Amino acid sequence: MKKLLIIGASLLQLPAIKKAKELGYYVAVIDYDPNAIGIKYADEYYNVSTIDIDGVVKTAEEFKPDGIMTLATDMPMRSIAAACEKLGLSGITMDTAIKSTDKGEMIKAFNKHNVEHPWFYIAENNKALNEIIDRITYPCIMKPTDNSGSRGVVLLHNKAELEKEYEYSHTSSRSGAVIIEEYLTGPEVSVEVIVYKGVPHVLQITDKLTTGAPHFVEMGHSQPSQLPSDVKNQIIDLASRAVLAVGIENGPAHVEMIVTEKWS
Incomplete structure (x- = not known):
């Protein structure tokens, strides 16, 4: 029987756990929460944080899975990349995992590979902010630079607001770094890619x-997109170049973008 290690056992990963069992896999899950809803549906459970890279690698070495995955969360990707590299399994590299989960490294990759992006500045700390x-x-x-779910996101209209809101974004960052970038207006879309x-x-x-300004919290999705076909073709082109720019060669990707007047 093929073995699958799923990183995370929350409500978001539950569909993957159930589907894997339905397909006949022997499933182990990793989660720091011993009461996570998906645990009871799996064959084995490991009490390890999904972002504990060393812990996930050690678990993978013990469980010896044929594949490792997660669903609907991005920060465990570094743990998955490390474990896949250690076990020689198909997956993204650590370099790609970092570029895919750190907005600063991601936009640098876009810049290097001529993928359209907003102007940006990165401030690793208060001193760096004062310099720019x-x-x-x-x-x-x-x-x-390194959080998700709209945490720490804020729209700024002037320098006074930036100085006031910096602490909000800074403390929402695991590394402390923030990215300040051009405010683009227009419909927001997400693109699902394999x-x-x-x-x-x-x-x-x-x-x-989304809730819109100032924090842009995601509320829901409607599919398929109602945008014109020519705009959707441009979205497909940009999303495809973006995922290749960060180094994804095999696997899924979730891309988000604003469709500005220049496109529409």
């Missing part, structure tokens, strides 16, 4: 519903 603060134009967006042998295949484009 007079070059920033408004309105702009500030957010942690990359196989270096070729991206777009599965769906969805129209996103």
Whole structure:
């Protein structure tokens, strides 16, 4: 029987756990919460944090899975990359995991590979912020480089707001670094992609519903997108180039973007 290690056992990973069992896999799950809802559906449980890279690698060495995955969460990707590299399993590299989960490293990769992106500044700390603060134009967006779920995201209209809100974004960042970037306006979409042998295949484009300014918390999705076909073709092209820029050669990707007037 093939063995699958799923990183995370929360409500978000529950569909993957159930589907894996339905397909006949022997499933182990990792989660720091011993009461996580998905544990009872798995064959084995390991009490390890999903972002504990060494802990996940040691668990993988013990369980010896044929594959490792997660669902609907991005920070465990570094743990998965390390474990896959250690066991010689198919997966993304650690370099790709970092570029996919750190917004600063991601936008640098876009810049290197000529993938369109907003202007940006990265401030690792207060000193770095003070060095760039007079070059920033408004309105702009500030957010942690290494968090998700709209945590620490804020729209800024002037220097006073930036100085006031910096602590909010800074403390929401695991590393303390924030990225300040151009504020783009227009419909927001997400793009679901599967990359196989270096070729991206777009599965769906969805129209996103958020709370809007100032924090842009995600509320829901509508699919398929109602945008015109020519705009969707441009979205497919940009999303495909973006996932290749961060180094994804095999596996799924979730891309988010704003469709500005330049496109629509």
